[in-house]
Amino acid sequence: MDWSSVQLRSLVELRRRGTVTAVASALGYTPGAVSQQLGALERSAGVPLLRRVGRRVELTDAGLALAGHAQRILDIEAAATAELEHSAGxxxxxxxxxxxxxxxxxxxxxxxxxxxxxxxxxxxxxxxxxxxxxxxxxxxxxxxxxxxxxxxxxxxxxxxxxxxxxxxxERFSLAVPAGSLPWDGPVSLARTGPPLGWILPPEDTHYGLAIRTVCRRAGIEPELRHEVVDTAVSLALVEAGIGISTVTDLMLRLRPSRFDVLPLVERFERxxxxxxxxxxxxxxxxxxxxxxxxxxxxx
CATH class of the missing domain: 3.40.190.10 (Periplasmic binding protein-like II)
Structure with a gap:
């Protein structure tokens, strides 16, 4: 049989992710390109590897079996690459x-x-x-x-x-608009209620879920004012007095900002x-x- 690493990887990722769209996103291809790779692999194998279920495709028993072998082939390929790098000295x-x-x-x-x-x-x-x-x-x-x-x-x-x-x-601190809290020592998340609204990433991100978990452990439900993914945008909103957020030293180096950074009583780190x-x-x-x-x- 004649197949390529891209074809085998597409099959392995379809078993892992379940949809051609998800495979395309993971591998950096278009869904059409992934479908072409899977179709070429199926023709090479000579047996049906996929079956259509509604608008989706799923692996047949033969497809699942080949996906298991494909993973081992890819692992062997990685080991061969390592061996070649070792031999180069x-x-x-x-x-x-x-x-x-x-x-x-x-x-x-x-x-x-x-x-x-x-x-x-x-x-x-x-x-x-x-x-x-x-x-x-x-x-x-x-x-x-x-x-x-x-x-x-x-x-x-x-x-x-x-x-x-x-x-x-990295340990997180609290970023608040300059002068908005009357102290400069460690602050508890429990003291961040209204009128201080939060600037947070979405809850379906690891960061967004982590900060909400820490807040709830401290006994508060953060009042979300602005849902922002970009760290630099969050820092700009805090600087403008729009709300508060959590920051680390690495995040603070993204852009010069003028706001207060207060240590947190609660331990929150990444x-x-x-x-x-x-x-x-x-x-x-x-x-x-x-x-x-x-x-x-x-x-």
Missing amino acids: RIAGELQMALFATAVAEILPAMLARVGETHPDLVVRSRELVVDDVYDAVASGVVDLAVGLEYPDVPIRRDPSLRVVLLYR HIVAVVRASAEHRPNVAAVVEVLRDLARD
Whole structure:
């Protein structure tokens, strides 16, 4: 049989995600392109791999069986890539990487400079993704490595195919319009009721769910005034006196802002992590970049 890695990965991701649209989003293709890859794989296999159920497609028994083998083939391919990198005896070639917005602004420039100094033959290609999508990007093989976030208050279900490496921890503080609270010491979330409305990300994001979880544990229901995804926009709204939000040091470096930053009594933190596939964690190129990220975190 003649098939490609893209075809096999499309099949594996269809088993994982359930819809062609979700597969296309994960792999960075159009739904039509994914359908073409799956159709070509089905023709090569010579047996039906998909069946239409309403407006969706699902895997047949043969499709499910081949998806299991496809995952093992992709793992073997990753192991072969690692072996070739080891045999080269040096860090060279290309590495695909994904980062969330704050990491792109604050971590990527320093990381690329350090990689350029220590591994001049390695080319790192990066893409910015929504932070909640970086795990899927690694799991699907779209990228070799990602910098993502974890919130201890809302643990992400660990995919056994992934390895998550803690780089460093950031504790959240409270960002409030200048002079809006009559103290400058630690403040409890329980003291943030009206008239201080909240600027928050949507509840269906890990960050949005985490801050709501911490607030409810403190005994309050945050009064949502503005639902905002972009951190820089949230900071601008706080500066304009529109409401309050939570911030970390890394978030504060996104833009110069004039507002009060108060320590929180409640412990609310996030972990900045490196995410790699288990089958690729020992690839020299991947391990080298993870070590650079660890060095930057220590610095």
